[in-house]
Amino acid sequence: MSDSSDENDSQYVLYRDRPEWKNVTPLKQDDADEPVVAIDYTEAFVDCFDYFRAILKNKEISERALELTQTAAHLNPANYTVWQYRRDILKGLDKDLNEELDYIETVILKQTKNYQVWHHRKVIVEWLKDPSKEKYLTEAVLTKDAKNYHAWQHRQWVIKTFKLFDGELDYVDCLITDDVRNNSAWNQRYFIINNTTGFTEEVLKREIDYTLLHIKIVTENESAWNYLRGLLLHAKEGLSKNKRVSDFCEELYASGNRSPFLLAVIVDMCCEVASDGAGDTRYTVERAKELCGELMTKYDKVRANYWQHMIETMDNVGKKGTEDEGSSVN
């Protein structure tokens, strides 16, 4: 707990010293008979969870119990039982869930990588059927950590469930402009298109242009190259026969660029042409093998064994045409 916590404030009163809790007998942690570990928590922690166990046991649904879960969640936000019981209380007391949304927002902004707090948010949004604050919240989190998996997951859920696709492509464009290597943003691009227009010929053309433009800015960008490959999975002509893409790659290569991702795409274009048996004369097995050799020894030494494998695969393609390389599962 790195943030300033209530229990450190001088006015914080232990539950055992609060008059409204006098009629509850706190319930000690029941690890006593087989002490895997000796116990000596800080006082506020012990005090709060002793009372939490007591209300859980008595199934107490009350304002004070609700307040207690807030302290317990503050002391240990990852404790999922606390959140579950809090929801029982919210329902039981028929509380204003908008207040709960405000409260959980403050918690999420401090605990952005905690499964329980995001799940609590999701349940409350589902109960309210009101997604109007979710884009704002996730944007607040993504501003600080643009790849936060929980925030993206929540955002995708909200957008898909409540059909909030409008404006999302613009938002993603801002993020990519900010950081062209943001893989989460590229993935979100795919998510939006897949869920809206689909990859029609027109959309493909637009997206290919968009991606090539961004590859030009940073050529050693795994995310953009992977997105390009993802797009071309939807193109009838495959990887090698899209003139726009192949011309772009050749131009980049001719300019002296040796990004491993560029070379890898050219290698795959060569493999595709070789296994099709005909096509662009720029793409030959010999060229691919030469590139793999350069990747192995110069441009991507870490993955030398992968490039060696590619050379061997091409030798097989040369021999067997389009046949499978003969792997098996066991």
Place this chain on the structure above:
Amino acid sequence: MATLIKDISLQEAIPTRIIFEKHIEFIKEYGQKDNSYEYGMTDYLRVSGMYWGLTALELVNSLPPQFEFVEYIKKCQDPSSGGISACLKHDPHILHTLSAVQILCIYNYLDAIDVDGVVRYIKSLQQQDGSFMGDKWGEIDTRFSFCAVATLSLLNRMDAIDVNKAVDFVASCKNFDGGFGSRPLSESHAGLIYCCVGFLSITNRLDIVDRDTLAWWLCERQLPSGGLNGRPEKLPDVCYSWWVLSTLTILGRLHWIDQDSLKNFILACQDTETGGFADRPGDIADPFHTLFGLAAMSLLGHESIQKVNPTFCMPQHVIDRLQLKPQIFID
């Protein structure tokens, strides 16, 4: 254009060996410190914590006697739902149910719990679309699909669920880069890829994987420091040494990465004072990263560590005793 790769630089003095005696001491003492505030703070993951610690100890031939652990797990089973919770008086959860079953399999002590209850619990969490919830509160992702089939497979009760539908859900989480995410069209992530490929290994459906596309993506996780990250442009972390390596092992492509530089990175993540492994050099060690550091070294062939099964993250001799043969690719 200049290339800036997100990575770390390793310290000058990297340990040349695994300091086994320190790691054993570290795990045995973890949580037994008088500073038990930590113990209270981690009660929500206790049973999984036990699995990390005990599996690590077994991999280095130092498993303690079973008694207190088995007794504890027994008490964490909820008699009505059949699920197992993280600690006493908490609600059951599928993550801890798997961890508990894994521990009991290591000790060969499944009789300690109501196995039918566990099966009933897992079955109750399957949804119409084949996915699994983590508990009755409805969070869904592919981690729970893995937990469900791993648990049932260890109990030899796969017939209890609709496996085909479960496979359909996991297959729907496959992305254009060959990876898998938490839900359909969620970003590929090495931890979730392990869950999905492990799931497909258990259900004998590796045919769904784009073997070499995925293996290449996984190899791309290796950084100049030798360490592996979990997604593009993220920092390396020892736990990905496990998630990436185990998946590459299942795919039969472990040799595609630079093993020597990875070993060096893992060795550098050891805390030579306290024992244990941290996520990356200089950070605080914990049992989670200690297990995954040791298990990764096992996959890399370290002769003093027991062989680990890449699908279950359990000692291979236990998987052999249970006569389980999760699918793997071989050339």
